[in-house]
Amino acid sequence: MKVTIVVAGLAILTTAALGQNAPSADTGKVVFDKWCTPCHGAVAPAGGLGDGALPGTSALRVKYNGELPAVLEERTDLAPEFIETVVRGGLFGMPITRKTEVSDSELEDIIAYLTRSNN
Amino acid sequence: MALPPNVSEEEFASALSEFAQAVGDEWVFSSDEDVALYRDSYSIYWGEPEERVASAAVAPANVEEVQQIVRVANRYNIPIYPISTGRNLTYGGAAPTLSGSVVVDLKRMNRVLEVDEDRHFALVEPGVSYYDLYNYIQERGLQVMLDVPDPGWGSPIGNSLDHGAGYTMAPFRDHFGSRCGIEFVTAEGEIVRTGTGAMPGTDTWQDYRYGVGPMIDGLLAQSNFGIVTKMGFWLAPMPETFLTGTVTVPRYRDFDALVKEVSYLEDSFLTGMPSFGSPAAGGGFGQASPQMAELMQDGWPSVERLEEFVSAQGRPAWSVELRFYGPEEVVRASWDAAKRRFRDRVAGAAFEDGDFWRLPLSAEELATNPRKPLLGVPALEIFATMARNPRTNDAPLEGHADLFAILPRKAEAVHEAARAMSDAYGELGVPPAHHPFSTPLNFYSRAFIVPAIVPTWRDPARNAQSRALYSRLVDRCAEHDWIVYRTNPAFQDQVVSKLSYNDNALLRFEEKLKDGIDPNGIISPGRYGIWPASMRSGRA
Numbered sequence: 165m166k167v168t169i170v171v172a173g174l175a176i177l178t179t180a181a182l183g184q185n186a187p188s189a190d191t192g193k194v195v196f197d198k199w200c201t202p203c204h205g206a207v208a209p210a211g212g213l214g215d216g217a218l219p220g221t222s223a224l225r226v227k228y229n230g231e232l233p234a235v236l237e238e239r240t241d242l243a244p245e246f247i248e249t250v251v252r253g254g255l256f257g258m259p260i261t262r263k264t265e266v267s268d269s270e271l272e273d274i275i276a277y278l279t280r281s282n283n
Numbered sequence: 284m285a286l287p288p289n290v291s292e293e294e295f296a297s298a299l300s301e302f303a304q305a306v307g308d309e310w311v312f313s314s315d316e317d318v319a320l321y322r323d324s325y326s327i328y329w330g331e332p333e334e335r336v337a338s339a340a341v342a343p344a345n346v347e348e349v350q351q352i353v354r355v356a357n358r359y360n361i362p363i364y365p366i367s368t369g370r371n372l373t374y375g376g377a378a379p380t381l382s383g384s385v386v387v388d389l390k391r392m393n394r395v396l397e398v399d400e401d402r403h404f405a406l407v408e409p410g411v412s413y414y415d416l417y418n419y420i421q422e423r424g425l426q427v428m429l430d431v432p433d434p435g436w437g438s439p440i441g442n443s444l445d446h447g448a449g450y451t452m453a454p455f456r457d458h459f460g461s462r463c464g465i466e467f468v469t470a471e472g473e474i475v476r477t478g479t480g481a482m483p484g485t486d487t488w489q490d491y492r493y494g495v496g497p498m499i500d501g502l503l504a505q506s507n508f509g510i511v512t513k514m515g516f517w518l519a520p521m522p523e524t525f526l527t528g529t530v531t532v533p534r535y536r537d538f539d540a541l542v543k544e545v546s547y548l549e550d551s552f553l554t555g556m557p558s559f560g561s562p563a564a565g566g567g568f569g570q571a572s573p574q575m576a577e578l579m580q581d582g583w584p585s586v587e588r589l590e591e592f593v594s595a596q597g598r599p600a601w602s603v604e605l606r607f608y609g610p611e612e613v614v615r616a617s618w619d620a621a622k623r624r625f626r627d628r629v630a631g632a633a634f635e636d637g638d639f640w641r642l643p644l645s646a647e648e649l650a651t652n653p654r655k656p657l658l659g660v661p662a663l664e665i666f667a668t669m670a671r672n673p674r675t676n677d678a679p680l681e682g683h684a685d686l687f688a689i690l691p692r693k694a695e696a697v698h699e700a701a702r703a704m705s706d707a708y709g710e711l712g713v714p715p716a717h718h719p720f721s722t723p724l725n726f727y728s729r730a731f732i733v734p735a736i737v738p739t740w741r742d743p744a745r746n747a748q749s750r751a752l753y754s755r756l757v758d759r760c761a762e763h764d765w766i767v768y769r770t771n772p773a774f775q776d777q778v779v780s781k782l783s784y785n786d787n788a789l790l791r792f793e794e795k796l797k798d799g800i801d802p803n804g805i806i807s808p809g810r811y812g813i814w815p816a817s818m819r820s821g822r823a
């Protein structure tokens with residue numbers, strides 16, 4: 165057991181040193197487009213369900229009433245822990261996302277993407 | 284950490300390490316934090332002792348690993364619960380039916396094995412979502428159309444194994460009904476193929492589904508007789524065009540004629556999924572408007588009162604949108620024929636042309652098209668109906684448990700169901716959702732569904748009310764001899780107990796099969812009321 169942990173630890177150090185595992189906003193955008201845009205995108209179907217916006221976007225428009233952008237990708241205030249809590253725990257209609265769907269490292273990438281313009 | 288029933292901590296730890304040998308450490312999830320990801324986000328028991336929770340999850344990459352998992356589970360007597368994409372929201376999510384089960388998460392088995400553009404079928408693994416299959420088809424420009432449920436992140440296999448349904452033409456929108464050929468792993472770890480797949484080297488596995496002898500496919504849906512690892516589905520060839528038209532009929536009484544004529548058209552394969560509505564009532568489905576509540580305040584109104592109401596509105600009592608798929612000449616002729624038949628049969632029938640699109644639509648056209656599921660295009664837009672909105676801003680819905688009652692395609696049955704459900708809501712002091720102009724859904728072409736959408740919360744008190752309502756609706760439906768097409772694990776024993784013909788002979792037969800096929804009762808114990816012998820005594 166000990167051996168495995170040491171080896172795994174080394175592997176992380178090495179790849180991190182090589183920059184391979186550093187969270188990437190570019191990869192994050194790809195993962196976001198697949199798993200989040202269907203609810204959080206800006207482009208909504210004309211005359212569709214809800215308030216004429218995608219589910220996440222329409223909910224956040226109501227929630228923040230113009231004080232914050234309704235489109236998640238336009239936000240500059242999202243804390244990494246908050247994003248992680250919502251993705252792994254769900255929030256109202258937004259259900260839990262499992263690691264076989266969005267892995268921990270892909271979630272790091274999403275976080276890098278959503279926080280890329282944070283103040 | 285939750286443990287499987289009657290398994291010690293030591294035994295469980297060594298089972299987990301054997302699972303890890305099978306699939307790799309990375310794919311065994313046993314920390315509290317990881318196991319919590321298999322909770323049902325919409326659980327009607329959220330945070331209560333009865334909430335169904337896993338003890339661990341294991342995610343195999345291929346069928347050999349599934350076999351090894353099953354063998355380990357058998358050795359340690361550990362209940363396992365297979366999921367494909369695990370998005371069974373409103374019907375249990377990714378959580379097992381029996382708490383303490385190990386979820387077998389098949390999401391990593393995500394290969395599209397074949398899509399045949401000439402014979403119109405697909406063969407997929409369980410982790411392939413509707414999005415994945417759609418993208419595979421798009422990337423190759425294959426001229427076939429999927430039939431998808433509203434949420435596109437589910438899977439053809441997971442959805443069909445819970446008898447899910449979609450929106451296009453009759454043979455395709457019944458997803459289990461459109462399957463052709465199944466591969467599954469038995470509780471003993473053997474691989475079985477159904478239909479002509481039982482013949483090594485067959486080239487008809489996705490063309491002819493009976494094979495020879497009994498067709499056992501049905502045993503794998505809404506049940507616990509095996510873990511499905513591959514499944515074939517028939518697809519529609521890409522239709523050249525899509526056309527819609529709406530028929531309205533003026534009077535309350537005309538619903539009967541409308542229903543009969545729509546059944547004629549559907550059963551003649553002349554229309555896709557019809558969509559009923561009530562212009563007079565301002566809609567047919569969902570929360571009853573204040574106007575409907577007022578109409579019902581002195582009890583269920585008489586037919587005369589309803590006819591007066593309709594005349595006062597100055598709008599037709601009922602509508603149906605018909606959807607036609609095919610070459611332009613054919614869809615236009617079908618719509619013309621439908622209009623002629625309605626004109627001949629219902630005085631005052633009126634018609635309105637709807638959409639006409641050449642298929643397939645481009646990606647740009649689809650982005651702003653609100654009718655994706657009607658075109659077999661996956662989306663998640665349906666979640667807008669439950670997302671926070673100005674009305675619910677103070678307490679947005681956290682989930683829902685759906686109850687879809689199966690009825691005969693008769694106008695009077697629809698009215699009776701709306702009334703029975705409305706009464707059940709009223710008895711529990713819940714504002715009514717049904718009313719005299721409630722309309723049916725037509726997912727299954729040969730039956731009507733009258734739905735009830737029961738809210739769920741992360742608050743025990745409100746969930747207790749929701750459970751009382753759901754359970755009352757199940758009882759009330761059964762009094763009228765209606766059953767639901769599918770239900771959440773919290774209500775599976777109750778629902779199955781209503782199948783009481785000849786002293787529940789059907790369930791007793793299934794139990795005998797269970798004992799023979801899965802003697803240790805390891806696969807999905809309790810799913811749809813089928814418990815292994817060792818757990819049977821407590822059932823309702």
Ligand SMILES: Cc1cc2nc3c(=O)[nH]c(=O)nc-3n(C[C@H](O)[C@H](O)[C@H](O)COP(=O)(O)OP(=O)(O)OC[C@H]3O[C@@H](n4cnc5c(N)ncnc54)[C@H](O)[C@@H]3O)c2cc1C
Nearest residue numbers: 367368369370371372432433437438441442447448510511
């Ligand atoms: C807003 C909303 C709208 C919805 N609309 C629709 C709709 O239009 N149509 C519809 O059908 N549903 C609908 N649903 C219900 C549900 O979300 C979908 O049916 C969804 O596709 C089911 O999840 P899944 O495909 O991931 O299946 P899974 O969760 O993977 O599987 C469902 C169940 O089948 C069994 N199972 C799965 N895989 C296997 C296997 N390989 N071997 C053995 N048993 C297995 C398990 O018991 C599992 O729990 C809706 C839900 C919501 C919240």
